[in-house]
Amino acid sequence: MRALGSGGTALPGLVVERVQRDAVSQLAQGLAATALITGTNGKTTTAAMLARILRADGRGVVHNRSGSNLMRGVAGALVEAATPLGKLPADCTAVLEADEAALPAIAEAAPPDVVVFTNLMRDQLDRYGEIESIALRWSEALSGFPRDASIALNVDDPLIASLAAHWSGACLRFGIEDPNVPPAPAGEITDAIWDPQTQDEFRYSRRYFAQLGRWHTESGAERPSPDLSADEVSHGGGSIDFTLRLPETSVRITLPAEGLYSVYNALAAAAAATALGISADTIRGGLESHEAAFGRQEEVVVEGRRVRILLGKNPSGMNQALRTLQRPGERHHLLILLNDGIADGTDVSWIWDVDWESQAAHCLSLTIGGRRAADMALRLEYAGFPRPRAAITNDVGAALSSALELVPESESLVILPTYTAMLDVRQRLGGMGASRLWDVAR
Amino acid sequence: MTSSERPGLNVAVLYPDLLNLYGDRGNARAIERRCAAREIDVSVTGVDIGDDWSTDQADIVLVGGGQDREQRRVQADLQRRGDDLREYVDDNGVVLAVCGGFQLFGHHYRGWDGEIMEGIGIFDAVAAHPGPKIARCVGNVVALWEGETVVGFENHGGRTYLNEGQEALAEVVSGFGNNGGDGLEGAKVKNAYGTYLHGAVLPKNPLLADRLISLAMTRRYGPEAAELSPLDDSAALRAHAEALHAALSATESALGRRFA
C-alpha cells in the first residue's frame, strides 16, 4: 500500500486508476465519516475550514493536499494516514476536496456522509467541456450517494440550487441573507445566464458576484430560502464579521479572511459541520481559528516587506481577488503572474474576461511575469495600467525580484498568481527567508 | 475625408452576453483601441435577442463563441437576421465570426446530442460535433494567413468542413483548425471572416485586426481610407511571439513523445 504514491507510475494508466480506486474504497471503510467538497472555487479553503472545525471538536482528520483532488490525491491522502497494515486511526473523518469531474468516482469509492457543492463556474473548460455537462454529471452522481448522506448546497448559485431536485435525502441549503451586501459591478462576467431545464433567464434582485445572488426566473423558480445563512456582514481590517444563522441558533463570527467569497467558504464548511452533528460554538471556534490556506490570501514578510498572495485562476475568482484590493484611496504594488500549465488551464484567454480596468487606478507599481507574461502585459495595457518599469519576463523568480525592488521597505506587495505560478512564487519566497509562511500575525 | 470631420465606424457585437466565451470581448476592444489611436471614432453596439437592429449602419459585425446551449439559444433570432446579414456580406460588409459564431454563420451545426442548429449559410460550410465521447479540439494554434502567422487558442467540440469552392481563412501550422484533418482554419467570403481562434484573436494579431478595420474604412470612405497609420505594436507582437512559442513547443513535445 505504501508504495502506491511513488512506485505506481510505472503501471499502465488504467491499472493505476483501478489500484487507486480500490485503495480508496478499502481504506474508506475504516473512516468514522467522510465529507466531500466539490465546486469550481473555494474547495481548498472550505476543506481547510471544515478540518479546523472537526479538530476543534476533537476529531481526527485526514485530508488531501490542496489541488490533489483527483482519485490519485484522495488515495494518497488515505494511504499516507494509514498504518503500515492499512488501517486508519480510529474516529478519523476524511475531508476530501473532489475535482468537479472526478466527484462521481470519488463518491463511489468513498461513500460520503456529506457532500458540499460550492459553486459552478467557468474554470479550465479545456479540461471539462462545458458547465452544463458537469451539472448533468453531478445530478446523475447524486443517485449513487448513500441514501442517508446529506448534501449541502450553495443556493445563491442557481446551478447548484437546482441539484436539490435530484436528491430525496437530507439537504442543507446555504446562502447570504444580508440585504446590504454591495452588488456586483454591471458587466461583470457571469457563467449561468439561464436555467438549463426551463431555458428561463436568471434574473436577480441582488447579485453579489458572478452568478451568485438572490435569483429568480420568470416561470416562478426562485432562490430557495436557506437553512444556514450569513447576515449582517461587515468588513474590517483583515477580517469579516457576520452572523451565522444555523437551523437552531445564531452565532456571531469574526472570520480572519477577506472578501465575500470567504463568507461562502465559511458557510459551506459550517453546513458540512452541521450535517456531521457539530455544535454552533465549535463551528465558531473552528472558523475563527482559520488560517489562510496554501496561497489563498496568504501573507508573509520578506526583507521587511509584507507580501500578500491572492490566487486567481479564473475570471470570477480573479474579479473577487481584485475587489478585495479596491478600497477607496488604496493603491498597491502588484506582481501579476500568468502561467499556462495544465493546472492553470492552458488557455489564457480568460484574462480578457477579468475586470482589470477597475484595478488600474489602484496600481502603484506593476510587474508582470510567468509563462504567458506577454499576454498579460498586453491585456493590462488595454486596461490602462501604467507600463511596467521592469522588463516583462517569463521567469517567476526574476519577476519577483524586480517587483520587490519597487516596494519600499514597510510597504507591501500584492501577488496575483495563477495556480502553478503560486506554487512557484511561494517556494521562492520560502527560499528568500520568508519564514513563518503559515502564521504571520495579521 | 476632411480633417475637420473625424471618420467613424460602427461595430456591432451580436449577442454579447451569450456568445462571449474565452475572452472574445477582447476583439471589440482591439478594434476600438486601434481606431482610437488613429482618430477614428468607434461606437460599439451590443445586439441581443429580440433587439430591433439591422446592418444598415454597421461597418464591422462581431460574433463570438458560446457553449452549445448558448448557440441553441440564439439560433432562432439569428435566423430572423439571416437575409439582412447575407445582404450585408454581399455588399462587402465586414464580419468576424469566432468559434460558435463561425459555426452558426455556416449552413448548420449538429450538436453533440445530434440536434441540428440552423445557421445562416454565409460560409459554405457545415459543422458537426462527433459526440460526447470524442475529444474536443483544444490548444494553442498557429496558422498561416496570407504568409503571416496568426495565433490563438482553440476549444471546440464541433468540427467544420468547408464545401468545395469555399475558401479557408488560413492554413494550420500547429493545432487542429477546422476539423483536425484537412489542415484548414476558418473560412472567408468577401469581407466575412470565420475562425475558431480565441485568445482573444484580434489583440495579439494586429495585422488581422487592421485588415478588418481597413476593409471597413474602404467600404465606408473609399479606397483612399484603406491605409492605416502604423502603431506601436510592441506589446501585441510580444504576446504574438509568446503564443507562437507556446503552440510550437507543445507540438515539439508531442512529436518528441511520439518518436521517443
Ligand SMILES: [Zn+2]
Ligand atoms: Zn471555441
